[in-house]
Amino acid sequence: MSKTVLILPGDGIGPEIIAEAKKVLDAVNAKYNLGIEYTDGSLGGASIDQHGVPLSDDTLAKARAADAILLGAVGGPKWDKLDPAIRPEKGLLKIRSELELFANLRPAILYPQLAEASTLKPEVVAGLDILIVRELTGGIYFGQPRGIRTLENGERQGYNTYVYAEHEIERIGRNAFEMAMKRDKKLCSVDKANVLEATMLWREVMDRLAPEYPEVELSHMYVDNAAMQLVRAPKQFDVMVTGNMFGDILSDAAAMLTGSIGMLPSASLDKNGCGMYEPCHGSAPDIAGQGIANPLATILSVAMMLRYSLDMPEPANEIEAAVSKVLDQGLRTADIYTDGMQKVSTSEMGAAVVAAL
Numbered sequence: 001m002s003k004t005v006l007i008l009p010g011d012g013i014g015p016e017i018i019a020e021a022k023k024v025l026d027a028v029n030a031k032y033n034l035g036i037e038y039t040d041g042s043l044g045g046a047s048i049d050q051h052g053v054p055l056s057d058d059t060l061a062k063a064r065a066a067d068a069i070l071l072g073a074v075g076g077p078k079w080d081k082l083d084p085a086i087r088p089e090k091g092l093l094k095i096r097s098e099l100e101l102f103a104n105l106r107p108a109i110l111y112p113q114l115a116e117a118s119t120l121k122p123e124v125v126a127g128l129d130i131l132i133v134r135e136l137t138g139g140i141y142f143g144q145p146r147g148i149r150t151l152e153n154g155e156r157q158g159y160n161t162y163v164y165a166e167h168e169i170e171r172i173g174r175n176a177f178e179m180a181m182k183r184d185k186k187l188c189s190v191d192k193a194n195v196l197e198a199t200m201l202w203r204e205v206m207d208r209l210a211p212e213y214p215e216v217e218l219s220h221m222y223v224d225n226a227a228m229q230l231v232r233a234p235k236q237f238d239v240m241v242t243g244n245m246f247g248d249i250l251s252d253a254a255a256m257l258t259g260s261i262g263m264l265p266s267a268s269l270d271k272n273g274c275g276m277y278e279p280c281h282g283s284a285p286d287i288a289g290q291g292i293a294n295p296l297a298t299i300l301s302v303a304m305m306l307r308y309s310l311d312m313p314e315p316a317n318e319i320e321a322a323v324s325k326v327l328d329q330g331l332r333t334a335d336i337y338t339d340g341m342q343k344v345s346t347s348e349m350g351a352a353v354v355a356a357l
């Protein structure tokens with residue numbers, strides 16, 4: 001049966017990296033006769049320019065109908081001065097919440113070939129393989145009330161609400177325990193339960209789930225310590241689970257352990273495993289249009305999409321092996337370049353992965 005993938009290139013480097021990811025998907029589609037079909041839509045700034053809103057009803061309908069979504073990235077200075085309600089990022093938050101993509105999986109894997117590209121000592125990061133499971137549709141990014149109000153004395157005050165209901169914690173908790181079962185069976189739940197009530201409840205729910213997964217060793221860590229431990233001794237972690245904002249920050253820190261944010265894919269899944277796949281990085285307006293962006297995070301997102309939403313593990317493994325092979329060949333985009341390697345452009349990197357398949 002054919003599967004439909006909605007392609008959303010987005011803004012900045014989005015169209016450049018998506019073009020390469022699509023070449024790779026085309027190649028495995030043809031080689032394995034996967035029957036994958038594409039639909040197109042727009043999100044973020046590109047959608048604001050076309051439709052006046054960051055997510056149109058048409059794209060949302062296509063997203064609901066698709067088996068998976070492949071996204072580049074959204075945002076950029078062009079749209080930064082718009083009303084916050086219609087900025088590009090709102091489109092991203094809306095598609096995640098409308099499709100209930102509550103589980104964000106962010107693997108941070110250090111390819112041995114890139115140990116030198118990390119800012120940490122190779123012995124600290126060599127062999128690193130962490131999975132961060134971030135809650136994506138709740139917490140302070142969505143909590144109400146929120147806004148900027150004027151107080152009686154005329155001073156303005158910004159406010160947001162950090163809120164988690166038990167069912168939201170439970171479903172992301174289960175997802176994380178299940179991921180841990182497929183890996184080294186170690187789960188670290190990150191919170192700030194010494195200060196924030198919402199995360200006291202978070203910790204309580206994680207403890208309540210633990211007996212259902214007796215093989216998984218559950219630990220808890222405050223987010224400030226987790227940030228420190230990630231740069232001190234990151235290999236102590238296997239799976240980490242945390243709320244939306246802490247996960248946003250910790251996964252970027254984990255990204256840098258691996259040398260470049262340009263290497264890291266992500267998956268955002270609903271309860272049925274349908275999902276949206278995108279690189280962890282943003283639209284990198286500083287390098288957009290120069291043909292130097294690293295497309296590997298997006299290409300690796302295609303592999304995650306094949307594995308988690310399309311149930312096609314074989315081509316997923318093959319894409320990951322092809323990425324490893326081009327790194328073995330010494331090919332590097334500027335962000336992961338080190339002396340003695342061969343510097344390549346975005347499209348040369350994409351072509352090399354296709355050739356390695």
Ligand code: NAD
Nearest residue numbers: 073074075076262281282283284285286287293294295335
């Ligand atoms: P960013 O991730 O876009 O860029 C951070 C740094 O990493 C920049 O120096 C950039 O050049 C570099 N970088 C990022 N991706 C790269 C790649 N593939 N290859 C090489 N270098 C890469 O983060 P930012 O600068 O904070 O944000 C830029 C825009 O992206 C903002 O509008 C922000 O809101 C948006 N953003 C979008 C998403 C998303 O779409 N999921 C996520 C984060 C930020």
